[in-house]
Amino acid sequence: MAPASPTPEVDRSPSWVRSVGWSVLSQGLSSTTNFGLTAILAVTVAPAVLGRVVSVVSVYLLALTLCRSLVTERLVAGAGDTAATVTGWPGAKRRILLIAAGATLASLLAGLVVRADGATLAILVAPIPVLLVQDGQRYLAWATGRPGRAVALDGCWLLVSGTAAAACAVRGVEPVAAVIAGAWALGGTASWLLGLVLIEPGARRQPVSTSGRRTAGSFQGGSSTGASGRYSRLAYSQALSALSVNLGPIVVALALSPTMAAVAKSLLLPFTPLLSLFAGLRLVTLPALRRAVDGGRGRQLQASLLGAGVAAALVGSALVVLGLRLVPASHLGDSLGIVLPHLPLGAALCVIYVAAQQLADGMALGHGRDRVVGRRLVAIALEWGGLLTGAVVAGVPGLALGWVIGLGLAAGAWLPTPRRAGTLGGPVQPLAPSVSDPGGPPP
Helix, strand or coil: CCCCCCCCCCCCCCCHHHHHHHHHHHHHHHHHHHHHHHHHHHHHCCHHHHHHHHHHHHHHHHHHHHHHHHHHHHHHHCCCCHHHHHHHHHHHHHHHHHHHHHHHHHHHHHHHHCCCCHHHHHHHHCCHHHHHHHHHHHHHHHHCCCHHHHHHHHHHHHHHHHHHHHHHHHCCCCCCHHHHHHHHHHHHHHHHHHHHHHCHHHHHCCCCCCCCCCCHHHHHHCCCCHHHHHHHHHHHHHHHHHHHHHCHHHHHHHHCCHHHHHHHHHHHHHHHHHHHHHHHHHHHHHHHHHHHHHCCCHHHHHHHHHHHHHHHHHHHHHHHHHHHHCCCHHHCHHHHHHHHHHHHHHHHHHHHHHHHHHHHHHHHHHCCHHHHHHHHHHHHHHHHHHHHHHHHHHHHHHHHHHHHHHHHHHHHCCCCCCCCCCCCCCCCCCCCCCCCCCCCCCC
């Protein structure tokens, strides 16, 4: 009698096509929430008030990116090994809370330095730990092959925040910073509670892998060779990128004024949904880029992704600029009204940023960590130097032009170097075959 064949292990990870679909849907819901509430602030409060809120929220966004790049993305990278993923969640949650503690203190200090309103500051700072854990729950859902539940959390945040904002409007409550911050915090807290019920208990009931294969879950080990080493370099690069993107408004607020910080935020605000969409799709394409690097075809695939990304950013940015030209300036508020003449420079920032991120991913996957960190620090110095120099010399027009020049020089720091073995264009030791590449949720 032939022995019974073992029960085949079920691959719960979504296909690449499904990953793209879930990523677009998840990012669409998340971007609608964040962009919508920020846009309401931009058109209803004074630029100085917006700048103070942006300075506080930027610390939260920095902590969010650090949690993703250094903690929760490793869960998604290890999605082929369900046992490692589920076992790793308690430790990941502890590290998230540790980062949250630092972010809470830093946000409070930033708010005090820029003299933010007390009520607004309290509403923005208090829920930071809950909001960071909620984002980790979304990544856990992706890592256990249930992206629909991650989308449910995004939808809950949008629904609760939108309902709260609409209720305030119906009751005639003026949409001041504290009211909008309250709607945002309430939606995030509701999403976290849903994650406690919908995602965390379900993860503990996932089947344990018995295949014995080393899959992408080997990232959990944190070794410095092969796939783990390349993923760690990418994580360090993304963590430093968070410094550049999210600390920029704080630097402007501290060096110049909250109003200039609001201008810096408003310059990219119309393009934020487009940038968020690219961020989500970029994570989905990273597994393919990683495999191409392993096979010595990294330069070819990176060139294709770079060309497609830049072309799409050009078209999308042009549509945004043309669309806003049709909106009466009186409907845009003071903050957006200030930057309206400089929207083409904002579009240039969007395109250059997309190109720089794609080039940085290729560099991080194909070179040593020290080299990646060094280039990222040079890129940050160039971007901030251009932004601050332009703002000091020529005010708002100088800030916009200086930022474009600085970010353009920063993108040049990621241009490929001559090919050699072990780099983006040369062959490297291939990875062990993985069950699947689940992609990842957009930031």
